[in-house]
Amino acid sequence: MRELLAGIDAARLEVLDAGRPAAVERQRKRGKLTARERVALLCDAGSFREVGSLVQPVQAGDSAARLVAPADGLVTGSGRIDGRPVMICSSDYTTLGGSIGHVGRQKMLRAMRRAGDGGMPFIMLHDGGGHRIQDGQDARSFAQGTPVFELFARLSGWVPVVSAVMGPAFAGPTNYSAMADFVVMVREQSAMGMAGPSLVKAAIGEDIETEALGGATMHVDTTGIAHFGADDEAHCLQAIRRYLSFLPSNAGQSPPVVATDEPADRRDEALLDAVPTNLRKGYDVRRVLALVADSDSLFEIRPTFARNIVVCFARLAGRPVGFIANQPRINAGVIDVAASEKAAHFIAVCDAFGLPLVYFIDVPGNVVGSAAERTGLGRRSGRMLYELGCATVPRLSVVLRRGYGGAFIMMNGGQGSFEAEATFVWPSAEICAMSVEGSIDIIHRQEIDAAPDPQARRRELIADIRRKLGPLRAAEHFHLDEVIDPRDTRALLVRALEDAPARRRSNGWARVRSISPI
Numbered sequence: 001m002r003e004l005l006a007g008i009d010a011a012r013l014e015v016l017d018a019g020r021p022a023a024v025e026r027q028r029k030r031g032k033l034t035a036r037e038r039v040a041l042l043c044d045a046g047s048f049r050e051v052g053s054l055v056q057p058v059q060a061g062d063s064a065a066r067l068v069a070p071a072d073g074l075v076t077g078s079g080r081i082d083g084r085p086v087m088i089c090s091s092d093y094t095t096l097g098g099s100i101g102h103v104g105r106q107k108m109l110r111a112m113r114r115a116g117d118g119g120m121p122f123i124m125l126h127d128g129g130g131h132r133i134q135d136g137q138d139a140r141s142f143a144q145g146t147p148v149f150e151l152f153a154r155l156s157g158w159v160p161v162v163s164a165v166m167g168p169a170f171a172g173p174t175n176y177s178a179m180a181d182f183v184v185m186v187r188e189q190s191a192m193g194m195a196g197p198s199l200v201k202a203a204i205g206e207d208i209e210t211e212a213l214g215g216a217t218m219h220v221d222t223t224g225i226a227h228f229g230a231d232d233e234a235h236c237l238q239a240i241r242r243y244l245s246f247l248p249s250n251a252g253q254s255p256p257v258v259a260t261d262e263p264a265d266r267r268d269e270a271l272l273d274a275v276p277t278n279l280r281k282g283y284d285v286r287r288v289l290a291l292v293a294d295s296d297s298l299f300e301i302r303p304t305f306a307r308n309i310v311v312c313f314a315r316l317a318g319r320p321v322g323f324i325a326n327q328p329r330i331n332a333g334v335i336d337v338a339a340s341e342k343a344a345h346f347i348a349v350c351d352a353f354g355l356p357l358v359y360f361i362d363v364p365g366n367v368v369g370s371a372a373e374r375t376g377l378g379r380r381s382g383r384m385l386y387e388l389g390c391a392t393v394p395r396l397s398v399v400l401r402r403g404y405g406g407a408f409i410m411m412n413g414g415q416g417s418f419e420a421e422a423t424f425v426w427p428s429a430e431i432c433a434m435s436v437e438g439s440i441d442i443i444h445r446q447e448i449d450a451a452p453d454p455q456a457r458r459r460e461l462i463a464d465i466r467r468k469l470g471p472l473r474a475a476e477h478f479h480l481d482e483v484i485d486p487r488d489t490r491a492l493l494v495r496a497l498e499d500a501p502a503r504r505r506s507n508g509w510a511r512v513r514s515i516s517p518i
Helices: 002-013 021-029 036-043 102-118 148-155 170-178 197-204 210-214 217-223 234-245 271-272 284-291 337-354 370-374 381-388 403-410 436-443 445-450 454-466 471-474 484-499
Strands: 049-051 074-081 084-091 120-125 163-164 168-170 184-186 191-194 229-231 299-301 309-314 319-326 357-363 393-402 422-426 430-432
Touching: 002 393, 021 184, 021 197, 036 074, 036 120, 074 234, 102 120, 102 370, 120 170, 148 170, 163 170, 163 234, 163 357, 168 170, 170 191, 184 234, 191 210, 191 217, 191 234, 197 210, 210 217, 210 430, 217 229, 229 234, 234 471, 271 284, 284 319, 284 357, 309 337, 309 484, 319 337, 337 357, 337 381, 357 445, 381 403, 393 484, 403 484, 422 471, 422 484, 436 445, 436 454, 436 484, 445 454
Parallel strands: 084 120, 120 163, 163 184, 168 191, 184 229, 319 357, 357 393, 393 422, 393 430
Antiparallel strands: 049 074, 074 084, 299 309, 309 319
C-alpha cells in the first residue's frame, strides 16, 4: 500500500504547482497567480479540497493524442468563504492557454451540479480560451452539445453565481459570465468577447489588440457586462468575498445578519445639509446612503457604469439590504437604458436572495429625444418596472428631492405604485408629473406670449404650480406615509423592515411564467 501511495503522490506532484516550476515561472512573468494560488487566496485558509486533480485529456484523434494537459486545464473543488461552503472552478492558463477539454468540461458540470444540490455559491475564475479547439473540431464529439447553459439557468436565483475574469476569457467564459450574477474583471489584465483577436482576424480580417477588443475599460465602464473592475488579482478575489458576504448561500436561507454596535436610531446632523434644496444644484447621493447605512457597509455594484443611478448592497442594523438611488451629479439623475438595465438586474438579485429594496428618489424623469428613442428606451426601460413588479421582498422609498413623471413610478414612488411597505418624503421633496418649467411652456404658452411681460408671467405661473408640489401637499391625501426629518431616515427604515414580512404572499393570477419585456 505504501508503494502504491508513493506512486499516486508522485503523479499528483506533477500536477500541482510544486511539481511544475517552469509553468509556474511563466505565469509569474505574466504578473499573474496560478489557478491554485487564486483558489487558496479566495478561500478560508486551508479549506479548499480539490477533486479531479489527476484527470488527463481524452486521447482520441491524432492531435489530441499529443496533448499534455494536467487536470485537463481546470482546477475544481469545494472550499469555504467565511466558513460557508462554495464550489469553485479555476482555469489554468499554464495548461494549453487555459483551454478546457472534454474531461475538464465534465469536472465543471459536476461542480455545477454539486453547487445546485448542496445549495452552495458557484464561483468561476477564468484565465484562458474556453473550449479546447483540438477537442471541438470533430462532429463526433461536438454534435452532442452541452448541458452547461441549462445548468446555469437552473442555478440562477437558487445560488449566487460569480465569474472572475482574470486574464483572456473569450468565447465560452464570456458566455458563462453572461449567465453570472456578479462579474469581476482585473483591469489591464483581463478581457472578454465572443471571439479573441486571432479568430476575429481570421473571420473578418480585423486586426485588433486584446485590450481594445474586450478589456475591462470597455466591459466595466462602457458596456456594463462586468459589474466590478478590480485593481489587481487580490482586489478581485476580495471583491468576491465581499459580494458573497451580503447574500445567503442559497435562496432557501435568510441573508446573513451581522452583529453591530451601531444604534438603529442613530441620527446624523450631516443629513440636514446633504441634499441642496435648490433643484439646480447637484450632489453625491452616495453621501446620503453612507450616512443612513451602517458604517462602511456600502458595496457598490457597477460603480463606473450608468453612473446616473447608484445600486449597492448595504446593511441597516446589521441586516443586508439593496439600495437604489438616483445620482443627481451625473446627468441630473435621469433614467436612461443603461440605468434601467443596471437597476433591473440588481432588483432581481436582491429579490432572489431575500434582500429588501430601499429606494432613494431624486429623479427629474426619463431621458428624452430621438437619440434616447433610438436606444429602445420605450421598451428597455420597462425591465426596471417589470422586475420591481415581480419582486416579493419588502420595498421602501424615501423621496429626497424630485419625483417627476414615470421615472418616479420606476423608482417605487408612492404607496399605490408597487404597494411599498413604507414611503417617506423629506421636506425638500417636489413631486409632479413632469418638470414644472416644461409643463408651463406647454399648457400656458399662449398666455405667456400675450402677457405684457412674458418672463414675469412665466415666473408667476411656475411659482403657482410649485406651491402644489411640496411634501405637505403630497401627504394630504395619504399617498405617502409620512414627511420626515432627514435625521430620522435610518431609524424609520430599520423599524419598517422589522415590521415587514420577509416575503410577500403571491397575489398573481395562475400562469406558467411571466414574460420579461427584454
